Amino acid sequence: MTGGLTPGAGRRDAGQQDAGQQDAGRHGDEAQAPAHVLRPVAQGPGLAARELRATVRRASRRASGASLGDLLSDVYTGVFAVALALLVLSGSRGRLGALGGVTALGEPIEGAAVPGAVLTGAALLLVLGGAVGLLGRLGPLSLPPPQAAWWLPLPVARASLLRPVVVRRAVVAAAAVGAGALVALLLLLPATTGVGRLLGLVVAVAALGVALVAAGGLVQAARGSARPLVAVGDALVLLAPVVVVAAAAADALAGRDAPAPGDAPAPSAAAGTGAWSALVPATVAAVVLAALAVAVLLRRAGGTPSASLSSAGALSAQVAGSGVTLDTRALGRALADPPRARRRRRARATRSRLVRGPGTALVLADLLAVVRTRRRVVTAVVLTLVPAGAAAAAGDSRAVVLVALLACGYAAATTLAEPVRERVLVPSLDAVLPLAPGTAAAAHLAALAVTTTAAAGVAALALGLLAPGAVPLGLVLASGPGLAAAALRGASRPELDPASSVITTQAGPLPVGIVTSLTRGPDLAVVAVLPLAVGTLALAGGGRLLPGAEVALALVALLLAAGLGAAAAAGSRPRPPEPPEAPGAGPRATAGARP
Amino acid sequence: MTPPEPRRRADALVRADKLLVGYTGEPVSPPTSFRLDAGRSLALVGLNGAGKTTVLKAVLGQLAPIGGTLQVLGRPVDERSVAFRRDVASVLDVDAQFPGLTVREHLDLVARGHGVRDADDVVDQVVADLGLEAVAENLPTALSSGQRRRMLLAAALVRPRRLLVLDEPEQRLDLAGREDVVDRLLEEKEAGVGVLLATHDPLLLEEVADRVLLLAEDGARRVSVAEATRELGR
Numbered sequence: 001m002t003g004g005l006t007p008g009a010g011r012r013d014a015g016q017q018d019a020g021q022q023d024a025g026r027h028g029d030e031a032q033a034p035a036h037v038l039r040p041v042a043q044g045p046g047l048a049a050r051e052l053r054a055t056v057r058r059a060s061r062r063a064s065g066a067s068l069g070d071l072l073s074d075v076y077t078g079v080f081a082v083a084l085a086l087l088v089l090s091g092s093r094g095r096l097g098a099l100g101g102v103t104a105l106g107e108p109i110e111g112a113a114v115p116g117a118v119l120t121g122a123a124l125l126l127v128l129g130g131a132v133g134l135l136g137r138l139g140p141l142s143l144p145p146p147q148a149a150w151w152l153p154l155p156v157a158r159a160s161l162l163r164p165v166v167v168r169r170a171v172v173a174a175a176a177v178g179a180g181a182l183v184a185l186l187l188l189l190p191a192t193t194g195v196g197r198l199l200g201l202v203v204a205v206a207a208l209g210v211a212l213v214a215a216g217g218l219v220q221a222a223r224g225s226a227r228p229l230v231a232v233g234d235a236l237v238l239l240a241p242v243v244v245v246a247a248a249a250a251d252a253l254a255g256r257d258a259p260a261p262g263d264a265p266a267p268s269a270a271a272g273t274g275a276w277s278a279l280v281p282a283t284v285a286a287v288v289l290a291a292l293a294v295a296v297l298l299r300r301a302g303g304t305p306s307a308s309l310s311s312a313g314a315l316s317a318q319v320a321g322s323g324v325t326l327d328t329r330a331l332g333r334a335l336a337d338p339p340r341a342r343r344r345r346r347a348r349a350t351r352s353r354l355v356r357g358p359g360t361a362l363v364l365a366d367l368l369a370v371v372r373t374r375r376r377v378v379t380a381v382v383l384t385l386v387p388a389g390a391a392a393a394a395g396d397s398r399a400v401v402l403v404a405l406l407a408c409g410y411a412a413a414t415t416l417a418e419p420v421r422e423r424v425l426v427p428s429l430d431a432v433l434p435l436a437p438g439t440a441a442a443a444h445l446a447a448l449a450v451t452t453t454a455a456a457g458v459a460a461l462a463l464g465l466l467a468p469g470a471v472p473l474g475l476v477l478a479s480g481p482g483l484a485a486a487a488l489r490g491a492s493r494p495e496l497d498p499a500s501s502v503i504t505t506q507a508g509p510l511p512v513g514i515v516t517s518l519t520r521g522p523d524l525a526v527v528a529v530l531p532l533a534v535g536t537l538a539l540a541g542g543g544r545l546l547p548g549a550e551v552a553l554a555l556v557a558l559l560l561a562a563g564l565g566a567a568a569a570a571g572s573r574p575r576p577p578e579p580p581e582a583p584g585a586g587p588r589a590t591a592g593a594r595p
Numbered sequence: 596m597t598p599p600e601p602r603r604r605a606d607a608l609v610r611a612d613k614l615l616v617g618y619t620g621e622p623v624s625p626p627t628s629f630r631l632d633a634g635r636s637l638a639l640v641g642l643n644g645a646g647k648t649t650v651l652k653a654v655l656g657q658l659a660p661i662g663g664t665l666q667v668l669g670r671p672v673d674e675r676s677v678a679f680r681r682d683v684a685s686v687l688d689v690d691a692q693f694p695g696l697t698v699r700e701h702l703d704l705v706a707r708g709h710g711v712r713d714a715d716d717v718v719d720q721v722v723a724d725l726g727l728e729a730v731a732e733n734l735p736t737a738l739s740s741g742q743r744r745r746m747l748l749a750a751a752l753v754r755p756r757r758l759l760v761l762d763e764p765e766q767r768l769d770l771a772g773r774e775d776v777v778d779r780l781l782e783e784k785e786a787g788v789g790v791l792l793a794t795h796d797p798l799l800l801e802e803v804a805d806r807v808l809l810l811a812e813d814g815a816r817r818v819s820v821a822e823a824t825r826e827l828g829r
Contacts, residue, residue, distance in 0.1 A: 039786050040717045042681070042755045046710035055704060060695030063734065145691035150701065150750075154708035155681040224659075306674055307657040 049160040052151060114392040118247040120188045122389070124205055126240040127180035131173065132212045133233020136226045137335050138319065140169050140213050141304050142312030152306040159302030162309075166217065166301050170210050170294050177209030178202050200279045207286035214293035220312075221303040234378050241385035248392035248466040325496055326518070332418050336373045358433035359443045362423075366447035369419035376415050383412040384455045388462035391470045401463070401470045402529075402536055409456065409479065410525040413487035416451040420444045421491040441569035445488050449565070452487065453480030472535040472545050478554040481561035482528025489568040490521020524564050531557040606669045607632050608758045608789035609654055615662035616649045622661055623649050627815040629808050633757065636780065636790035636803050640823045641810035647793035648687075650810070651762050654791060655685050667758065681709065684756035686747050686764055692735035698722070698746050699731045702753050709754040721749045725775060741767045748776065758789045765796040777802045797824045 047055070141162060143151065151161060181202045189198065216229025315334060322330035355361045370376055390404040423429055423444060430440040460476040496517055503510045531553040538545050613626040624646025631637045639647040652658040653665060656674030665672055668682055692701060699718060706714035722731050725745045730738055738746065744767045751759060759780075765773050773796060780790050780803045794800060800807060800820050807823040809816055818826070 040706065040709070040711040040714075040753055040755050042710040043712040044710040046708045047704075052704070052708060055707075056693055056696065059697075059700050060693065063695035145689075146693040149689045149691040150693065150704060151708075153680055153685065154705070155677045155710075156708065157677065158675060303675060305656070307652075310657075 046155055049156050049163070052154070052156060052161070053164070056147075113251050114244055114247045114389075116188065116190075118243060120185065122240040122243045123184035123188055124181055124201075125236045125243065127184055128177055128205060128209055128212075129233045129236025129238075129240065131176040131180060131209055131233075132216070133230055133237060134335070135169065135173055135176070135213050136216050136229030136233050138316045139220065139309075139312035140173075140216050140226055140229065141165055141220055141301060141309060142316050143309045144313045145310070145317055148306065148310040148313045152309065157302060158304065159299070162301040162304065163298060166214075166294065166298050169213060169217065170290075173210045173213040174206045174290075178206035181205040197276055197279060200283045204279065204283040204286045207283070207290040210290035211286065211293045214290065214297045217297045217304075218293070218300060220308055221297070221300050224305045224308040234375070237382055238378055241382055241389050244389040244392060245385055245462055245466065248388070252466060326514075327496065328414070332376075332415060333422070336375050336418065358435045359439060361433065362430065362435070362440060362443035363447040363450075366419045366423075366444055367450065369422075370416050370451055373418075376418060379415045380412045380451075380455050381458065383408040383415070384459040385462050387459050388466045391463060391467035398470055398536055398540055401467070402533060405459065405471065405476060405479075405532065406525060406529050409452075409459065409483045409529070410486060410490075410522060412455045413448070413452045413483040413525075414490055414521070416455065417448055417484075417487035417491045420448055420488060424492045438569065441488075442565075445484060445565050445569050448484040448488055449481040449561075452484040453477065456480035456483070469539065470536075471532065472539060472550050472553070474550050474554050475532040475535045475557060478557035478561075479529050479532050482557060482564055483525055485561055485564035485568040486521050486524035486528055488565070489524050489571055492568070492571055493517055493520040524568065528557070528561060528564060531560065607666075608668060609637075609791060610666045611650075611654075611663065612665075613663035614650065614653065614660055614665050616646060616653045616658060617661050618649075618658075620661060622646075624810050625812070625814045626663055627808065627810065628663075629806075629815075629817075631758075631789045631791055633789050634784050634787045635805045636784055636792065638800055638804035638807045638823070639791075639793040639810060640795070640800070640807055640818075640826060645810040645812075647810055648762050651685075651687070651760055651791065651793055655683065655687075655760055681755065682757040683760065684751040684754060684758070685760040685762075686751050687760075687762045688766065689747070690740075690743060692743070692746075694735060697732050697734055698727055698738070698742075698749075701735075701746060702749055705750045706753040711754060714753075717753050721752045724752075724779070725749045726772070741769060741772060744768055745772060748779075752779065756788055758791065759783055761790070761792040761794075763794055763796075764792060765794060765799060773798055800824055 143162075143165065152158075182198075185193075185198055185201055212229065212232065216226040216232075219228050220226040318334040319331060322328070322334060354364055386408045387401055387404040391401045423440075427437075430437070433440070435443070456477050456479055460473040463470055463476065464473050494517065496514055501512050503512050535545055535550060535553050538549065607630045609629070609631040611627055611629050613628055615622050615624075615626050617623045623644070624641075627646075627650060629637060639650060641647055649658060653660050654667060654672065656667075656672040656679065668679070670679075673679055674683075696704070699722065702718045702721065703714060706718055711717055722728055725748060727742065727745055727749060730742055735743060735746075748764060751761075761780075764776050764780075768776065777799060780792075780799070783790055784803075784805075790803065792799065792803070794804075800823055804820055804823075807818050807820055809818045809823060809826060
């Protein structure tokens, strides 16, 4: 037995004698405890939530050593960055909405047109859905792991513990949605739009975001999870390109000989004024709704289960960490929905028959990992629809469509490559199968090629519907395997090393290692879409691409994909461990050992 | 402070009847029934994945049972209730600390958070008992994993409690540390605290456990300490 408890027993005895009737009643068994046993006794309710926060804040500040100057410097930098961004944006007002008038690559594209109001609405849906979905995945109520581990077990009123969290979430939701909406509106609304109207729209959308997030918090407090909020966010994000595509499809079905956007009669001033006049009551209603929702959440947040707060806090920390290290793949993994167990069991029973060997097992595993994570599928679908939306929005600019195809195609391929990234991070998963590392990499590439080609097919289909003459659609499809190779290369890039080499330039220090790492993957994507770019240029010049030329370019794209794939697969194999250096072996010894 | 709650002395601290636990509706172990009284200890043993930690999480209210009934301190589990948190202490495998707080400050936070009388003295005592004096003023980053584990155990001891729930308290501890834990748990029992633990350690089973519940695929059953030790040795 530990003998050092006797002094504590003395204190315990004194404590028990002084303890009030309440403690004596609650701890009725303590009276029978042996005298040597230490039993801390409560003399009151303990620290209040505010005192807890203050205690930790004081101690943390003391340990960090950050001065007031550091704080002021951070604030100054933040304010300066925001002001600079706003100034830059103010010079681009209405620029995106005017893209239809820019002819970047040859003749105008024949295709559907999308009204500006629809584009603006879709952009706001995207901003609102993206922010709400993200905050829903991060809780919306959460406590960082240390707070969750040390504060939640304390007998402090949880509602008061979570009060700052609720306020902070509301502010973050308002800031995120408001900033996104401001950027979108500055770019999309005509430059003549008044500042009052612009700010009114921003406030209305931001208030709607706050109301949705607060509603998600209420659901989390009642059910322990805010999945409905995530579903709403995903639905809004998915709705955004669908709205654009639907509007463009409606326009296309209405007839391509409809008047060009420039010739269309302007909407009546009365209709415009009516729409704007509804903005004020709508904004007021949204703000009142948001305030009410936050007020109710402040009262009910105390019902949130600790497990929900802890898991959301752990996820938030993971997301923040991947943001700091610029690891977008880790970010995607953190935000991916967990697979659903019931469906998994049924799927295993039906699809395992397709496995013919270790290679097909790997391919099938990668495909199932993609299909079973709803967020990956939704993200990939949304990204594949963006080029068609861009074609409809940008009107005449093939360059915009091409850039959208490259960026969104690579982003979709990266999303679909998340399971491959997991295999690369944990090579032992592949090692359990009787497969050479090269064969395993080829299997991952094959699975990725299937999904990216399917995504490219969706993109081509949407483009064919909305802007059939924008780019050669066969080449869009043929670029899928090449983008798969690029995504595989990106998936196998090593973690960023902040200590990598830095070159001093006149523009400041250039972290070469980080830049090299970040461009690993996108570099192959640029090469993979070269045949598509050549075909698009040919379209822009001659107006039509001969079928033979398109087939030849498609073959080139596939051959290129095969070469890129082989290179990417070779780069994704696990590296053998480096032999330990002999003690005292310096550069001279190494040079001397060379045969 | 809330008014005293009437309690019959015969009430079990924990009473589980055909308790079914799991994740996303999928049970991880067969229905389990057990009872833990004040001053007694119950050990859950079983292979990895048998559901020991999941049962403990259910007892702590961190996971809703899928089926059966579970009562802690005579009521359905609700960890959101202040009374529940005041009476139930736990040590799970959670390795999260405030990076700016020392070991002593962590423990002080817990003691003061529970309104402990003479919090400084109590913290000093537990720090000494668990061999943390040398690192008491260190930040968590300067601790070994075993020392962090000791800190978690200390946090459960600087506060009042009627039920102590421990998930593999022997983890990452050296032999001396495990013997310290054994001593402390015996003292807990003497003081009338109910101890519910999941463990793979024969020492804890032999010295501390009054009853042992073996969780297995074919069902949960009470076994003797000797039988449980044999199971662990397989």
